[in-house]
Amino acid sequence: MLIISKREKAQNSVALGIFILMKRLTLLLLLGITLSGVQAQSTDTISVMAYNLLKFPFENAGRITLLKNIVQHELPDVLMVCELTSSSGANAVLNDALNQNGITYYEKSNYTPGTDTENMLYFNTTKLEMYEQNIISTDLRDINEYVLYYKSSDLATTTDTTFFYMYMCHLKAGQSDSTQRNDMAEDLKNYMATRSTIENVVLGGDFNLYTSSEPAWNTVLNGAGVELKDPINTPGAWHNDWGYADVHTQSTRTVSLDNGATGGMDDRFDFIFISPDLLNWGAQAKYIDGTYWAYGQDGNHFNSALTDAPVNTTLPSNIIQDLHDMSDHLPVYMEIEVQSSFNGIDEKVLVPTAFYNDTDQIIVLEDFPNGANDFKVYDLSGKIVLDFSNVNLNGKIHVENLKKGAYILNSKEYDFSFKFIK
Numbered sequence: 001m002l003i004i005s006k007r008e009k010a011q012n013s014v015a016l017g018i019f020i021l022m023k024r025l026t027l028l029l030l031l032g033i034t035l036s037g038v039q040a041q042s043t044d045t046i047s048v049m050a051y052n053l054l055k056f057p058f059e060n061a062g063r064i065t066l067l068k069n070i071v072q073h074e075l076p077d078v079l080m081v082c083e084l085t086s087s088s089g090a091n092a093v094l095n096d097a098l099n100q101n102g103i104t105y106y107e108k109s110n111y112t113p114g115t116d117t118e119n120m121l122y123f124n125t126t127k128l129e130m131y132e133q134n135i136i137s138t139d140l141r142d143i144n145e146y147v148l149y150y151k152s153s154d155l156a157t158t159t160d161t162t163f164f165y166m167y168m169c170h171l172k173a174g175q176s177d178s179t180q181r182n183d184m185a186e187d188l189k190n191y192m193a194t195r196s197t198i199e200n201v202v203l204g205g206d207f208n209l210y211t212s213s214e215p216a217w218n219t220v221l222n223g224a225g226v227e228l229k230d231p232i233n234t235p236g237a238w239h240n241d242w243g244y245a246d247v248h249t250q251s252t253r254t255v256s257l258d259n260g261a262t263g264g265m266d267d268r269f270d271f272i273f274i275s276p277d278l279l280n281w282g283a284q285a286k287y288i289d290g291t292y293w294a295y296g297q298d299g300n301h302f303n304s305a306l307t308d309a310p311v312n313t314t315l316p317s318n319i320i321q322d323l324h325d326m327s328d329h330l331p332v333y334m335e336i337e338v339q340s341s342f343n344g345i346d347e348k349v350l351v352p353t354a355f356y357n358d359t360d361q362i363i364v365l366e367d368f369p370n371g372a373n374d375f376k377v378y379d380l381s382g383k384i385v386l387d388f389s390n391v392n393l394n395g396k397i398h399v400e401n402l403k404k405g406a407y408i409l410n411s412k413e414y415d416f417s418f419k420f421i422k
Helices: 014-031 061-074 087-098 178-192 215-225 317-326
Strands: 043-056 078-084 106-108 118-124 128-136 143-150 163-170 201-206 270-274 285-287 332-339 353-357 362-366 375-379 384-388 396-398 406-411 416-421
Touching: 043 061, 043 087, 043 163, 043 201, 043 270, 061 087, 061 317, 078 087, 078 163, 078 201, 087 106, 087 118, 118 128, 118 143, 118 163, 128 163, 128 178, 143 178, 163 178, 178 215, 270 332, 353 416
Parallel strands: 043 078, 163 201
Antiparallel strands: 043 332, 078 118, 106 118, 128 143, 143 163, 201 270, 285 332, 353 362, 362 396, 375 384, 375 406, 406 416
């Protein structure tokens, strides 16, 4: 196995960096404008799909043809599935759905049989490699962790790359089973809290949540001090409410097929959650705004089948039919932009900000990604006059001991610079 060091960012010397920065800031200083570092870099896209396969292959193994059509249409770089019922089914997804039509680059995680249905992750080996996988046991069924790394173009020379911590789960079904759903979510978040290097988290699955007022919703987002985000920020009482028709994922049909649920599209059971660093390039990757989608959902089929009128034009008609017939759930889909090489200076498209409060003589940091630290204050000659490590997020940097003059606050970790005058 290739051993990869955690990222050690290549930076120019401080003196050279300050010299270049001062040249760029000459006009900005006169105008009183601050600069957040934005550097050019090459990037790639990773697409992710999470899908409940409806007890496959136990309930009609012939549905593999439908799954083949769906995944071949999209070719996701990562496919996470739940409700597998056998290792043969796991192999069929790989060999008879993904590695078809001349494609040979998909691999899968190790199959781990459990007490109920199982999860599985498949990945595009031209972009990603498996680093490790682990099982998180619960009272009902296992949750699985898959740690992937991106095969950056300069991996052999830099031994530096981007890691993704991916999880697939299937929480307890049933409107009266919110307590057990929350217990499973707590097991997951307690485990995640033990992962000291966790970053770029992607948590997919069938959560069986009827409303965001359920305890499991808050546990998933905030439990054990590990924060996650709903990329489309759409909390609510989704069950049987037409106002959420565009995010409903179940049920795709109104008639019984392969013992799947009926009733039409009226629940948001399936989700992909992400860590905050994926919202702001916190760890060399970022969720691409607008790509999160209940795959095949057009918002016009509340309480009806995916194939009912009006005609669903979001995908080719044969794929809409296959989504209807394959499972009672829709997949959830999203895309991530990832840094594809590490020889150059990292790009940091930052939403973090800072401002100087002259009355209290403090710099206030706002919205920095998780793990922001190592701030230094330079005078205009490039000399370090203050050095701060392990600054709390959204914290305050006290500069009352500085003499009057112009200074630059800099974070190499996030290529962030802020000019202030005391």
